[in-house]
Amino acid sequence: xxxxxxxxxxxxxxxxxxxxxxxxxxxxxxxxxxxxxxxxxxxxxxxxxxxxxxxxxxxxxxxxxxxxxxxxxxxxxxxxxxxxxxxxxxxxxxxxxxxxxxxxxxxxxxxxxxxxxxxxxxxxxxxxxxxxxxxxxxxxxxxxxxxxxxxxxxxxxxxxxxxxxxxxxxxxxxxxxxxxxxxxxxxxxxxxxxxxxxxxxxxxxxxxxxxxxxxxxxxxxxxxxxxxxxxxxxxxxxxxxxxxxxxxxxxxxxxxxxxxxxxxxxxxxxx
Amino acid sequence: xxxxxxxxxxxxxxxxxxxxxxxxxxxxxxxxxxxxxxxxxxxxxxxxxxxxxxxxxxxxxxxxxxxxxxxxxxxxxxxxxxxxxxxxxxxxxxxxxxxxxxxxxxxxxxxxxxxxxxxxxxxxxxxxxxxxxxxxxxxxxxxxxxxxxxxxxxxxxxxxxxxxxxxxxxxxxxxxxxxxxxxxxxxxxxxxxxxxxxxxxxxxxxxxxxxxxxxxxxxxxxxxxxxxxxxxxxxxxxxxxxxxxxxxxxxxxxxxxxxxxxxxxx
Ligand SMILES: Nc1ncnc2c1ncn2[C@@H]1O[C@H](COP(=O)(O)OP(=O)(O)OP(=O)(O)O)[C@@H](O)[C@H]1O
Ligand SMILES: [Mg+2]
Numbered sequence: 001x002x003x004x005x006x007x008x009x010x011x012x013x014x015x016x017x018x019x020x021x022x023x024x025x026x027x028x029x030x031x032x033x034x035x036x037x038x039x040x041x042x043x044x045x046x047x048x049x050x051x052x053x054x055x056x057x058x059x060x061x062x063x064x065x066x067x068x069x070x071x072x073x074x075x076x077x078x079x080x081x082x083x084x085x086x087x088x089x090x091x092x093x094x095x096x097x098x099x100x101x102x103x104x105x106x107x108x109x110x111x112x113x114x115x116x117x118x119x120x121x122x123x124x125x126x127x128x129x130x131x132x133x134x135x136x137x138x139x140x141x142x143x144x145x146x147x148x149x150x151x152x153x154x155x156x157x158x159x160x161x162x163x164x165x166x167x168x169x170x171x172x173x174x175x176x177x178x179x180x181x182x183x184x185x186x187x188x189x190x191x192x193x194x195x196x197x198x199x200x201x202x203x204x205x206x207x208x209x210x211x212x213x214x215x216x217x218x219x220x221x222x223x224x225x226x227x228x229x230x231x232x233x234x235x236x237x238x239x240x241x242x243x244x245x246x247x248x249x250x251x252x253x254x255x256x257x258x259x260x261x262x263x264x265x266x267x268x269x270x271x
Numbered sequence: 272x273x274x275x276x277x278x279x280x281x282x283x284x285x286x287x288x289x290x291x292x293x294x295x296x297x298x299x300x301x302x303x304x305x306x307x308x309x310x311x312x313x314x315x316x317x318x319x320x321x322x323x324x325x326x327x328x329x330x331x332x333x334x335x336x337x338x339x340x341x342x343x344x345x346x347x348x349x350x351x352x353x354x355x356x357x358x359x360x361x362x363x364x365x366x367x368x369x370x371x372x373x374x375x376x377x378x379x380x381x382x383x384x385x386x387x388x389x390x391x392x393x394x395x396x397x398x399x400x401x402x403x404x405x406x407x408x409x410x411x412x413x414x415x416x417x418x419x420x421x422x423x424x425x426x427x428x429x430x431x432x433x434x435x436x437x438x439x440x441x442x443x444x445x446x447x448x449x450x451x452x453x454x455x456x457x458x459x460x461x462x463x464x465x466x467x468x469x470x471x472x473x474x475x476x477x478x479x480x481x482x483x484x485x486x487x488x489x490x491x492x493x494x495x496x497x498x499x500x501x502x503x504x505x506x507x508x509x510x511x512x513x514x515x516x517x518x519x520x521x522x523x524x525x526x527x528x529x530x531x532x533x534x535x536x537x
Contacts, residue, residue: 048390137373144333144367145439146359147390 028228034150035158035224048147049156057160061122065168072117073172076109077101077179085187094188098198101180106203110172111211112259115218118165119251123226126157127247130230131240139231149231158223165219166212173211214262221258222251284311284442284475285345285364287332292341294327300339301327305503307494309443312469314476316486316509318524319496325479326370328496329445332477333367334358363391366441370448370479372428374420380407380431381416387438406434409464411457426452433461437468444468444476450485458482462489483527495521 084100130153133139139149177199184190226247233243287309294301301324309315317325330336332343334350342349345361353361374383384403388394407416410430415423423431429452436444444465450458462485468474480486486493486509493509496502497520504512504521513525523530 050386050389133376136376137369137371138375140330140335141367141369141373141375141435143335144362144365145387145391146362152390 027232028225031150031154031228031231032224034148035155047151047155049152053153054156054160057126057157058164060125061118061157061161062164062167065118065121065164066171068117068121069114069168069172070175072113073105073110073176074179074182076113077105077176077181078183080104080109080176081180081183082187085184089188094184095190095194095198097180097184097188097190098195099202101177101184102199102202103207105176105180106173106207106211108211108259110176111169111214111218112255114168114172115165115215115222115255116252118161118168118219119222119226119255120248122161123222123247123251124244126161126223126226127230127233128240128244130154130227131233131243134231134233135235135237135239137235154224154227154231157227158220161223162216162219165222166215169211169215170208173208210262210266214259217258217262218255221254225250225254284473285361286311286347287443287475287477288342288344288347289328289332290342290344292328292331292343293339294324294331294336295339300501302496302503303501305341305494305496307492307503307506309475309477310491311475312473313491314465314469314478314489315506316490316493317477317479317496318481318486318493319503320498320524323496323498324501325496326447329447329477329479333365333445334362363439364442366436366439366444366474368429368432368436368444368446368449370451372420372425372432374428374431374435376420379417379419380412380423380434383420383431384435384438387435392439403434403438406437407431409437410434411460424452426454426457429453430457430461433464440472442472442474444474444478446476446478446480448479448481450480450482458485461485465489483525486525495524497521 080101081097084097085094088094088096088100130139133153139153142149142152181192181195184195185192229243229247229250233239289305289307292305293303294305305328307315317328319325327336331338332350337351343351348357350358350361374380375386378386381400381403384406385396385399388399388402389396392399404413404416407413410433412427412430412434415427415431420428420431429449433446433449436446446465450461453461465476465478466489469476476489478485478490490509492506493512494506495504495512495516497504497518499520504517507516509525512521514522516522516525520530
């Protein structure tokens, strides 16, 4: 028989890719299930993890991310205001920049941008850390003691990210709106009071609840997948780099997919 | 040198029977049909050339790598076909030193020894600290207790790994090249430590080592893995294997000779 043609090889490649994704999804789902099983124990405080690991993860996924979350959200708020202003002023509707910035930041941008920043920052660092531990047999050293790596390593990190991401989102909203306000004040004849007044009309608590809930989902997703990718790494230094890259890629694609799913779902509910 | 251990009735070491153990990575077989027995309170040395599969067999014994076939039975019950709860209960009685030390890199040496007690044992932090200090003292690392694994030498890492393996007063110790990287005196002290562990705790010890002096000094029996044939020679006393071993390779190995070198008659 001759060697397989390009079509067959491409089909085989796609098959392998799908298989890889399927294994990844199955593994991450199993990990998520393991976490849910460990949750009651965690809430009782009898989980086999170190409190200091949790505190470190909170710091890593929390206040240490503030500078970059500030910069990114401020700029995104400013950019939205700038784009909006250029268009709206032509119709004499400059004041509606506040509506645009308000809805876009609170409902979408603060949530998605903050989550993407955290995927590149904290997700990558979790994956690299766990992949390194896997390579040094540090994970095996836990397993032989009967300590579950999911409970000991993944739970504190995933929990920390699930807690901090929604809080960072609220902070990101404030900074993003501030960025919008700053640009509007510079470019348009919109005073601070008018801008804030307009914002109040445009925004209601629902918008914040939607963003907040999305960030809970983003946080859990990022925490679980980045740890999962780290734990699945092989035993070489190159694997650490590979795990970090895939954690970031999977994180970003996943966030956008989850966001799209939320959009469809909310649309169906007419929210 | 005198070593002190808890008198709290140490659990008796289980008998270990390895039968027909075949280890493979994907389709690549590393070792086939390995048989040996570790009687309670005895010391078995796993020896063989580099890459012959010693660490791999150890991984099958401690529950990290499922064998392709064969069994590892503790007190008659096969580890790999036991329910997870039984495996975990059994694993709590193991002390394992990994070839690379495998210390938890974000924890100090003292915290490394404390963690198993903190996660699995009872008692208070003060008990754990006292015991961790004792264990580190045993391996001569009392002064380095507050250092991180990255801040100590390779031999120190090995010794810290031994201290950690002893944290839960194990009844079976698995040591992967504990004396690699140790100076002759430290290596001799380690032999003494292992003998006294056996004497005071009744612990069984499975040791992988390239240190022949240590094999002859402490091992009751010895299993030689031959990478060429991918089989293990029948278990025997080290001196027996050296003097009357079934293959030239094992006799040369234990005499530290090159089997290919032609020896001219004197
Ligand atoms: N994860 C793995 N994947 C594939 N092959 C492996 C893996 N780990 C080990 N091997 C192979 O298995 C064989 C036995 O390895 P093992 O680490 O058990 O050797 P060893 O006897 O402990 O050697 P050393 O004395 O050098 O530590 C080697 O040929 C090695 O290449
Ligand atoms: Mg080895």
